[in-house]
Amino acid sequence: MIMIDIPNIDANDLRAAPNYVDGQLSLSFAGSADSRSQGAIETMLGRVHTEAMRLGVPEVAVDFRDCDFVNSSCFKAFIVWLEQIQELDSEQQYRLRFFSDDTKAWQRRSLQALSCFAIELVHIESKPSRGGS
């Protein structure tokens, strides 16, 4: 079994957990990400980036469906992450697949804007909420 070195987040109304199953690396967010969670998210995404490169995964899935909100500071961490991927050689680059709940307007708007930074690297998939929030 391959272990991944990515910390969970469970503080300040935000829960985020990484998962690596069958060669697929994913992150699930639940709750709200405000400025208090910025540092934890930055650290987590930095580790995800390192692990994604180490594992050579073609894609990382990020599930926002149970997330109530991600504020601008925390969203910036995702932009930084995306820029890190863009800076890799094309053969090292991996895609980001976001699962969003389209009934949450902020998810639709923010993720679509994020995808404009690198449309080839970001894929948004709308799925019904898992009923978390």
Place this chain on the structure above:
Amino acid sequence: MAVAEALPLSIVAQFRATTIERLGRIESAWGALTQRVGTAEGESELFHDVHTLKGEARLVGFADVVLITQRLEDLLVAARRRRYRVTEDVDVLVTMAIQFIRMLVRKRAGASQGGIDINGFLKQIDDVLAEWPRQSETPDASGATGARAGEGGKVSVAVRQRLGGAATQMFLELIMSDERPRLRRAWEILVGELAQLDAVPLMPLVRRHALSAKEVAAELGKEVDVVIEGPDAKVGIEVLDTIHAALLHTLRNAVDHGIEAPHVRAAHGKPRRGQILVNIRIDADAIVVTIEDDGGGIDTEALRRRAETLGLLSPEDASAAPDSTLIDLAFAPGFSVREAATTISGRGIGLDAVRAGIERLGGTISLESKRNVGANVSFQLPQSRRVIDVHRLPSTQPGVTFAVPTTWMVRAERGDDSIDPAIALGLRRAGASVSATLAHIVLARDGEEYPIVIGGSVTRVAAVRICPTSPDDGLEVVSVDDEKMLLIRPDAFFPSLRRSL
């Protein structure tokens, strides 16, 4: 074909460094204002920084940065009007716009812009702005709000919106009166006058660019006459900004890449002085600008080689590609025939952004060339400047169509206490003949839901705002081709309806 400013690389580097620093200040000031700890000085510096950034980007030819900065400025103006009490997702969008500009500015010279969706990002901002007042009011360099200098905007936004509201009411009367000709004429006059309030003269801008092109030619040791033809047309401010970016690139490109040096022209039997013709034409509701030069035309063989080098075409496809396919590549993100970025021309950024700006306004751009004869760039833009994506909702009253901004979701669902907007507006009496196809839908956004009855299936279209009203107004008239629709802002329309019941 590439961007064609002949600026020293040091100036571009300085622009990059200054802009990165400026963006840091903009981000800090925005954060302070939205967290209610900003000062008047900080606010003033914020607008000054954004305004200066836009101007400097224009000067160095970063058209894509100009476009995004313009929208950022629009967002900031709208936020200021709300005293920076903005929703979190607007805050995210402003932050993203700052990051987007930073990314564009940081891009290495010659680096590909592939994958960056400028048009899509502009649309995201436009969707937000569509919910807010959309007008020409822009901060000047001092940060003070007011009409743009020289753009004739003497009528306040509030007055324009009230006139838009009056036009909308008149449109309702027009429908209810069964299209009385005199009422229709009055309505058309009012809408025409409203369009003129936002219109600014185009010729001063064209003349400035013509002068600038001649200066660039002189610096390059070339001789050129720039001839301007056409009426002294007026256009909307957003159209003017787009024409500005397009002229900047095409004129300088014509001088740098098209017009040959005098001795080369003489060797080809051409007059030593080159000529660039800028023709402006008004076609129905569109403005058409054509820039034609008598230079060397586009070197399609160079395009062919570059396309192959960049992997855009396989060697087989490249050798078989017709000139028209190769010329189309000039609009591809990041495409430039120059391998070394000794000037900003080699940056490969610009024409794709110009096309994105034109297409975003519903316009088109085309490029034709004949080797040693010259090149011709033509772009067409609708004169109306406000484009908004809407769900088109057929009404239960035949001949009447509603629309709702696409920032609202439409669910096919029968809700409780559905409202028929046609009845609510008195456009149809209950029990009168109705559209054959009734549909129940729910308009939803951010926890708000409004069930309504409509008379057909929903489609998504881009509409032009012909008489913008205040975002607090529930109604406005928009147009798609020749069809006029009543745009409903559910969050303003339905609560006011309930209050009036």
